[in-house]
Amino acid sequence: MQTFLFVIVMLLAQARGFADGGTVQMRKDAGPFLVTVFTSPAPLSAGPVDISVLLQNLDGLAPVLDARVSVLLRREASSTEIRAHATREQAHNKLLYAALVTLPESGKWRLSITTLHNALRTEISGEIGVTQSYVMAGSYWGYIALPPVMIAVFVLREWLIRRKPTLRANQCKII
Amino acid sequence: MDLIAAAAFSSWSLNAPLLCMLLALALTYFRGWHLLNAERPHKYTARRLLAFACGLTTIFVALASPIDAFAGLLLEAHMVQHLLLIMVAPPLLWLGQPVLPLLRGLPRWLFRDVLGPFFSWKELRQVGKAIIHPLIGWCSLAVVVIMWHLPRLYELALHSQGWHELEHACFFWSAMLFWWPVIGVWPSQPVWPRWAMIPYLVLADLVNTGLSAVMCFSDHVIYPTYQSVPRLWGISAISDQVTSGAIMWVPGSIAFLAPAIVLIMRAVESGRFHGVKLAPTPRAVMPRNVARKAWDLLQVPVIGSILRFRYFRRSIQALMLLLALAVVADGLFGSQVAPMNLAGVLPWTYWRGLAVIALLAAGNLFCMACPFTLPRDLARRFVTPQFRWPRRLRVKWIAVGLLITYFWAYEAFGLWNSPRSTAWVILGYFAAAFAIDSVFKGASFCKYVCPIGQFHFVHALVSPLEVKVREPAVCGSCTTYDCIRGNDRQRGCELNLFQPKKTGNLDCTFCLDCVQACPQQNVGILRVLPGQSLYKDTRGSGIARLSRRPDVAALALLLVFGAFVNAAGMTGPVMMWMHRWHAQLGLGSMVPVVTVFYVLSLLIVPGVLVAACGWASHYWGRASIGSKDLICSFAVALVPVGFGMWLAHLSNHLITGWNSLIPVIESMRSQKASIHYPPAWSPNWLPSLELLFLDLGLLLGLYIGWRVACRLVVGGPRTLATLLPWVLLSIALYSAGVWIVFQPMQMRGMMMQ
Numbered sequence: 001m002q003t004f005l006f007v008i009v010m011l012l013a014q015a016r017g018f019a020d021g022g023t024v025q026m027r028k029d030a031g032p033f034l035v036t037v038f039t040s041p042a043p044l045s046a047g048p049v050d051i052s053v054l055l056q057n058l059d060g061l062a063p064v065l066d067a068r069v070s071v072l073l074r075r076e077a078s079s080t081e082i083r084a085h086a087t088r089e090q091a092h093n094k095l096l097y098a099a100l101v102t103l104p105e106s107g108k109w110r111l112s113i114t115t116l117h118n119a120l121r122t123e124i125s126g127e128i129g130v131t132q133s134y135v136m137a138g139s140y141w142g143y144i145a146l147p148p149v150m151i152a153v154f155v156l157r158e159w160l161i162r163r164k165p166t167l168r169a170n171q172c173k174i175i
Numbered sequence: 176m177d178l179i180a181a182a183a184f185s186s187w188s189l190n191a192p193l194l195c196m197l198l199a200l201a202l203t204y205f206r207g208w209h210l211l212n213a214e215r216p217h218k219y220t221a222r223r224l225l226a227f228a229c230g231l232t233t234i235f236v237a238l239a240s241p242i243d244a245f246a247g248l249l250l251e252a253h254m255v256q257h258l259l260l261i262m263v264a265p266p267l268l269w270l271g272q273p274v275l276p277l278l279r280g281l282p283r284w285l286f287r288d289v290l291g292p293f294f295s296w297k298e299l300r301q302v303g304k305a306i307i308h309p310l311i312g313w314c315s316l317a318v319v320v321i322m323w324h325l326p327r328l329y330e331l332a333l334h335s336q337g338w339h340e341l342e343h344a345c346f347f348w349s350a351m352l353f354w355w356p357v358i359g360v361w362p363s364q365p366v367w368p369r370w371a372m373i374p375y376l377v378l379a380d381l382v383n384t385g386l387s388a389v390m391c392f393s394d395h396v397i398y399p400t401y402q403s404v405p406r407l408w409g410i411s412a413i414s415d416q417v418t419s420g421a422i423m424w425v426p427g428s429i430a431f432l433a434p435a436i437v438l439i440m441r442a443v444e445s446g447r448f449h450g451v452k453l454a455p456t457p458r459a460v461m462p463r464n465v466a467r468k469a470w471d472l473l474q475v476p477v478i479g480s481i482l483r484f485r486y487f488r489r490s491i492q493a494l495m496l497l498l499a500l501a502v503v504a505d506g507l508f509g510s511q512v513a514p515m516n517l518a519g520v521l522p523w524t525y526w527r528g529l530a531v532i533a534l535l536a537a538g539n540l541f542c543m544a545c546p547f548t549l550p551r552d553l554a555r556r557f558v559t560p561q562f563r564w565p566r567r568l569r570v571k572w573i574a575v576g577l578l579i580t581y582f583w584a585y586e587a588f589g590l591w592n593s594p595r596s597t598a599w600v601i602l603g604y605f606a607a608a609f610a611i612d613s614v615f616k617g618a619s620f621c622k623y624v625c626p627i628g629q630f631h632f633v634h635a636l637v638s639p640l641e642v643k644v645r646e647p648a649v650c651g652s653c654t655t656y657d658c659i660r661g662n663d664r665q666r667g668c669e670l671n672l673f674q675p676k677k678t679g680n681l682d683c684t685f686c687l688d689c690v691q692a693c694p695q696q697n698v699g700i701l702r703v704l705p706g707q708s709l710y711k712d713t714r715g716s717g718i719a720r721l722s723r724r725p726d727v728a729a730l731a732l733l734l735v736f737g738a739f740v741n742a743a744g745m746t747g748p749v750m751m752w753m754h755r756w757h758a759q760l761g762l763g764s765m766v767p768v769v770t771v772f773y774v775l776s777l778l779i780v781p782g783v784l785v786a787a788c789g790w791a792s793h794y795w796g797r798a799s800i801g802s803k804d805l806i807c808s809f810a811v812a813l814v815p816v817g818f819g820m821w822l823a824h825l826s827n828h829l830i831t832g833w834n835s836l837i838p839v840i841e842s843m844r845s846q847k848a849s850i851h852y853p854p855a856w857s858p859n860w861l862p863s864l865e866l867l868f869l870d871l872g873l874l875l876g877l878y879i880g881w882r883v884a885c886r887l888v889v890g891g892p893r894t895l896a897t898l899l900p901w902v903l904l905s906i907a908l909y910s911a912g913v914w915i916v917f918q919p920m921q922m923r924g925m926m927m928q
Contacts, residue, residue: 024403036405042334054405093244094182143866147873160292
């Protein structure tokens with residue numbers, strides 16, 4: 001029973017593959033702010049990725065919660081450009097600004113974060129490396145593995161029943 | 176509370192799978208506890224219920240509250256999370272004595288047929304006994320806690336969601352083993368004397384103290400990640416580490432030492448150390464050989480009364496009719512931009528998604544509320560049809576043809592993107608239902624023509640509810656057969672389904688005419704095992720044996736392959752493929768390319784695959800029946816696989832476009848050109864949900880296939896050989912479904928902001 005529940009817990013837990021936060025990709029001063037950019041999953045791979053930004057005042061490191069944060073991803077090799085607004089509503093941790101974007105290909109991407117706060121515009125940018133997509137194998141493996149596991153359990157059950165034909169009739173009195 | 180603190184405290188995550196799992200556990204426990212509380216109120220008290228509920232709540236708080244949101248930024252938050260998973264949740268759960276309530280709370284068939292063989296497996300029970308030994312529990316917790324606090328592993332967990340979840344699972348389950356002998360969980364017998372639990376707890380505290388001391392007194396940051404993340408509220412990495420060490424030390428020690436003190440005090444009070452006082456082992460978890468009545472939706476308070484209300488169906492049909500008329504009016508005269516029109520949103524985004532979810536959760540609720548048959552029912556008060564539906568046409572082939580046409584037209588003419596076409600299709604539906612049923616008796620349109628009805632009939636075969644006789648013995652003494660013949664106040668079944676001999680939901684519109692007509696009130700909406708009518712193959716009233724119905728097999732296969740083709744048609748790669756061919760051939764219209772795609776994917780490829788499976792099944796299994804009969808028998812086993820795909824696809828539309836009605840209503844109210852379009856909602860658990868639907872569809876399909884093979888061929892290896900081609904086909908379809916889930920989708924019926 002506990003094994004059964006454990007399997008379910010583990011499988012369902014896979015759904016949390018893309019929470020905000022994750023690995024710190026860059027951390028730079030921009031005007032009066034300290035901007036930290038997190039990405040998830042780690043390592044960053046083509047497919048859906050979470051980009052989260054923590055904006056802090058350099059003076060006292062208090063989080064800034066009323067800015068407008070934009071994300072721009074540019075891949076020079078294929079002239080692909082992705083723009084997104086990062087918002088606190090999309091973030092799990094409400095001190096962060098998060099955006100979920102889909103990176104179509106692997107390689108080097110230029111990531112720029114623009115912030116607008118009280119008419120003050122700041123920007124930081126840097127390069128990030130994106131590996132080949134591993135979404136299916138990485139984040140959703142539990143769901144793909146569920147059918148084989150259940151089939152194995154079913155085969156085992158059939159084997160148990162065939163091994164002991166009286167089992168079916170006596171199943172209820174065993175505990 | 177300032178803005179930052181408010182933001183921090185609002186950082187809860189809607190972790191839907193976790194929430195669903197905890198709710199399922201809570202409901203199962205509560206059901207079992209409720210039954211046991213009635214039998215043994217002194218043993219299964221409200222305190223046990225409360226303890227279990229608190230344990231589940233603790234897990235939720237640990238994994239979905241701001242504690243989890245800040246675990247990556249603050250070591251102390253992470254430490255609190257681990258303490259909750261190790262020292263709070265497990266003992267609370269065990270204090271609820273959950274084993275028996277959870278088993279009693281499970282559906283009887285699941286406990287008896289699925290889990291039963293495992294419970295009586297001697298070797299497994301020996302393993303179970305071994306792992307709940309106190310030595311194993313103590314060692315597993317000590318090893319797990321020390322191991323996961325090694326910097327290398329801790330860092331691994333901080334950088335990978337998968338490893339982090341494994342870390343949590345290790346903490347939680349090793350703690351469950353640790354706390355088992357301390358609490359004395361039924362059905363264990365104490366292995367060690369009760370006094371041994373005192374050193375057991377004290378020694379565990381020593382390990383905890385050692386680790387805490389390392390964290391408190393270290394002069395450098397042990398986990399480098401916490402040095403690289405931004406610091407909040409001016410807390411430095413080293414002071415964060417010292418605080419987390421103190422949290423581990425003080426509350427951790429209390430969690431270990433408090434139970435030890437309780438044990439000592441109890442021993443002092445009683446004068447000696449007793450073994451754990453456990454309830455005598457019950458002989459049976461479930462009462463044996465007690466025929467339980469099937470759960471009946473009509474017996475549920477309020478809902479049952481509403482459903483039995485004589486004018487209930489008419490009321491919901493009238494509501495649906497009004498909605499259909501609104502869709503037609505807006506489709507014909509409103510904006511022809513689909514996301515701004517009821518005809519572009521209601522049928523394609525909402526209705527389809529809700530209909531399949533209703534099929535999954537209950538049954539054929541769409542036909543119950545069908546608006547198309549309401550006008551003809553009204554007309555029949557004045558005109559009585561004279562003819563019977565032609566005998567030769569009493570098959571599903573007309574519906575098969577119409578479904579193929581629908582699938583093709585949907586993509587070729589972009590029905591989803593054309594409110595006017597949608598409106599005309601709905602009007603055509605009304606006209607067809609009215610014309611056919613004005614001439615022919617009964618519900619000929621529903622039974623033999625309506626493609627939407629066939630979709631619901633076939634998929635309702637895997638629904639959990641069925642309109643069915645409550646007590647077969649009562650029907651044995653019936654001489655009036657009101658359920659099919661009707662009486663002076665209520666018509667009988669228009670689809671010729673005689674209740675005592677009815678099997679499954681095929682051709683049942685859930686109209687509840689039989690429920691109203693039965694003078695004994697012996698017809699209910701009973702709970703059944705999903706899909707059981709697909710493998711039992713008993714001769715059913717009005718439908719005969721499914722294995723002798725090539726038309727039903729063709730219909731089932733069309734819906735199965737249609738599910739995948741329909742979903743694939745909106746994926747980026749397939750659309751690009753069609754556009755490439757369109758450009759290469761220099762055609763003026765996409766229709767020929769779409770037609771070729773549909774002929775290939777809906778007719779030729781499925782035909783070849785199914786014929787090959789039928790032949791292989793016959794050849795490998797050396798079955799005594801021919802390929803055609805094998806195909807008819809196994810075709811229905813694929814229905815759950817297709818249903819899984821329909822669920823994945825249509826729930827995707829429903830969830831991502833749940834708010835697509837807002838701009839339609841806004842445009843109707845204000846008639847403004849600039850409408851605010853809410854962004855499509857794409858929660859990160861959506862692919863998981865879609866994969867779960869595909870998984871469940873595949874597993875149910877394989878199970879039904881297995882039962883069909885066992886029925887057709889006697890003998891282990893031959894049974895497997897007969898089944899194998901269909902297993903391969905199911906897996907191929909499932910793989911196609913998984914591929915579709917991860918493709919970029921065209922957001923139909925929505926305007927992306």
